[in-house]
Amino acid sequence: MRRKIMAAISFDPRINRQTSKNSHGVIIEEIEGLIRVYKDGHIERPPIIPNVPCNVATVNDVTAKDVVIDKFTNLWARLYVSNRSGTLPLLVYFHGGGFCVGSAAWSGYHEFLANLASKASCIILSINYRLAPENRLPTAYDDGIDAFTWVKQQALNGSPEHKWWLSRCNFSSIFLAGDSAGANIAYNVATRLESRYNPESMTKPSCFKGIILIQPFFGGEARTLSEKNMTQPANSALTLSASDTYWRLSLPLGSNRDHPYCNPLANGASKLRDLRLPAIMVGISELDILKDRNSEFCSALTRAGKRVETVTYKGVGHAFQILHNSHLSHTRVQEMASHIKTFINQ
Numbered sequence: 001m002r003r004k005i006m007a008a009i010s011f012d013p014r015i016n017r018q019t020s021k022n023s024h025g026v027i028i029e030e031i032e033g034l035i036r037v038y039k040d041g042h043i044e045r046p047p048i049i050p051n052v053p054c055n056v057a058t059v060n061d062v063t064a065k066d067v068v069i070d071k072f073t074n075l076w077a078r079l080y081v082s083n084r085s086g087t088l089p090l091l092v093y094f095h096g097g098g099f100c101v102g103s104a105a106w107s108g109y110h111e112f113l114a115n116l117a118s119k120a121s122c123i124i125l126s127i128n129y130r131l132a133p134e135n136r137l138p139t140a141y142d143d144g145i146d147a148f149t150w151v152k153q154q155a156l157n158g159s160p161e162h163k164w165w166l167s168r169c170n171f172s173s174i175f176l177a178g179d180s181a182g183a184n185i186a187y188n189v190a191t192r193l194e195s196r197y198n199p200e201s202m203t204k205p206s207c208f209k210g211i212i213l214i215q216p217f218f219g220g221e222a223r224t225l226s227e228k229n230m231t232q233p234a235n236s237a238l239t240l241s242a243s244d245t246y247w248r249l250s251l252p253l254g255s256n257r258d259h260p261y262c263n264p265l266a267n268g269a270s271k272l273r274d275l276r277l278p279a280i281m282v283g284i285s286e287l288d289i290l291k292d293r294n295s296e297f298c299s300a301l302t303r304a305g306k307r308v309e310t311v312t313y314k315g316v317g318h319a320f321q322i323l324h325n326s327h328l329s330h331t332r333v334q335e336m337a338s339h340i341k342t343f344i345n346q
Contacts, residue, residue, distance in 0.1 A: 029249060031242050034101045037133060037249065051105035054078055058114040067162070069150045073130065075143050078104045079165055080117035080124040087170040089122045089344045091212070092147060094129065094189075096180030096319060098217065098238075098246030099140055104128035108322035112333070119337035122344060123169050125151065129185065132250035137261045140181075144189035145196075148176070148208075172207040175344055179283075180238070180319060181246070183216035188261065194276050212340060214283040215290055215318055216297065219247055220263040221256055224292035232289065237319035240289055265300050272304035279307045281343045283336060287317040311339050 024038035036044040054064040061083040069075040082088055095102045095109050103109070104126040117124045129143035151174065158166040178186040190211050223240075232239050244257075251259050258266040280301060284294045301308045313320070313332045320329045321336055 029245055031098075031100075031245050034097075035249075043134065045101055050107050051103055052107045052110050053105070054110075056107075056110060058111050059118045062114045062117045063164075064110070064114060065165075067125075069127075069147055073143065073146070075130070075146060076104070076128050077147065078110070078113075078126045078128070080113050080126070081165045081168055082117045082121050082123065084121045088168055089173040089175065089209075090151070090169050090171070091116075091122055091124045091175045091177045091344070092144075092151060092186075093124050093126045094140075094144060094176075094178030094182030094185040095126065096178070096182045096215075096217065096322070097131075098242070099132045099137060099181045099184075099250035100246055101131065102181075106322075108324075112321050115333070116337050116340065119334070120341035120344060122341075123165060136252055137250050138188070140185050141188045141192060141261075144176075144185050145192055148189065148193060173209050173344065174207060175210045175212055176208070177212035177214070177340075179214035179321065180217045181250075183213035184218060184261075186211055187213060187216060187264070190277060191275055208278055210279045210281065210343065211277065212281045212283075212343065214321070214336070215285055215288055216282065216294060217243075217246075217290065218263060218293050218297060219243060219257045220266060220293070221258050224296070226292040227289050230287065230289045230291070232287075232317070235323075235325045236317055237323055237325065238289060238317075243289070265297065272300055272306070275304075275306075277301075277306055279309070279343070281309045281311070281339070283339070284310065284312045285316050285318055285320060286312055286314050290318065309343060311336075 024040050024042040026039040027036055028039050029037040033046060033048045054066045063081045063083065065079050067077055067079055069077055093113060095104055095106065105128070109126060113124050113126055125147070127144065127147045129140045154162055154166055155171040176186040176190050193208060227240055247257050247262055251262060257263060260266060282294060282298050284291055288294070298308050298310045313336065315328045316326045316332050320326055321333045324330065
C-alpha cells in the first residue's frame with residue numbers, strides 16, 4: 001500500500017530510491033520520498049530534506065546550539081537565542097512531519113526558527129522527539145513533558161554550561177508551540193501539564209503563558225469539506241492520503257481517527273470547558289486541507305470559554321513556512337513572525 005506526498009521542495013523523491021528496495025520484502029506503507037515501511041518492520045526515511053548542524057548561519061543576531069535533555073531516550077533540542085538585550089520569552093517548539101518524519105536539524109526548521117527567534121526577539125527550544133511508527137503516540141507527548149520538566153529544572157538550578165542562555169530567559173513567559181504534528185504535540189502536552197500541575201505550581205519559577213498552534217494536525221473519521229474538496233497542487237506538503245497514512249503509523253495500534261490524540265472533539269467539546277489552558281494562537285493556511293478542521297477546533301475552544309486568537313494566511317498551504325512552496329511564502333512567513341511576536345509580548 002502506497003500513499004504519496006510530494007515534499008514540496010526541489011528534490012525529486014525518485015533520486016532517493018535505493019537499488020535494494022525489495023531486499024526487505026513487501027512495502028506495507030509509503031509516503032513517497034519521506035517514509036517507507038516494510039512488512040518485516042524495516043523503516044526507511046530517504047534524506048529528501050537535509051539535516052544541518054547548529055552552526056550553519058542563517059541570521060547574524062541569533063546563536064544556535066544543540067543540548068541534550070535525556071541521553072537515555074536520545075531526547076535533544078536545538079536552542080536559538082536572539083542576541084537582543086534583556087530577558088526574552090521562551091518558546092518550546094515541536095517540529096512537524098506527521099509524527100513519523102522530520103527533525104529539529106532539518107534545514108527548513110533551522111532557517112525558520114532562527115529567523116523567528118530574530119524577528120520575534122525570543123529564545124526557541126526546538127525539541128527532537130522520538131518518531132513513529134517505532135515510537136507510537138503518546139511517546140512524542142511524553143518527550144514533550146520531559147522537555148518542559150527539563151526547562152523547569154534548568155530554571156531552578158541550571159548547570160553552568162547552560163548559563164549562557166538561562167541568564168537571557170524570562171521564565172515567567174514560557175510558550176508551547178509547534179506546526180502540524182508539532183502543534184498537535186504542543187496542544188496535547190499543554191493538556192497534560194494542566195492535569196499534572198495546578199496553576200500555582202506553574203508560576204514559580206516558570207509560567208506557562210500560552211500555546212501557539214500552526215496548522216495543527218488533527219483528524220477524524222468524518223471528513224470535513226476542505227479535506228474532501230480542497231484540490232492540492234503537485235507540491236503540496238499534505239494530501240488526504242498522506243494524512244491517513246501518518247495516522248495509521250502514529251496512533252496506538254487498533255485505534256481509528258476518532259482517537260482523542262487525533263480528534264480532540266470526538267467525544268464532544270464539553271471536556272474542553274474543564275481544561276485550564278492559557279491563551280492560544282492558531283495559524284490556519286487558506287489552501288490547507290486542514291483549514292476547516294482547524295476552524296472547527298478554534299470555534300470549539302472559543303465556545304468552551306478559552307481565549308483564542310485565529311490568524312488565516314491567505315494564498316498558502318500546509319507547511320509553507322518550512323517548505324517555501326509558494327511565491328507568497330516569504331511574505332506570509334514575515335506576517336507569521338510578526339503575529340507571534342505580538343502574541344508572546346501581550
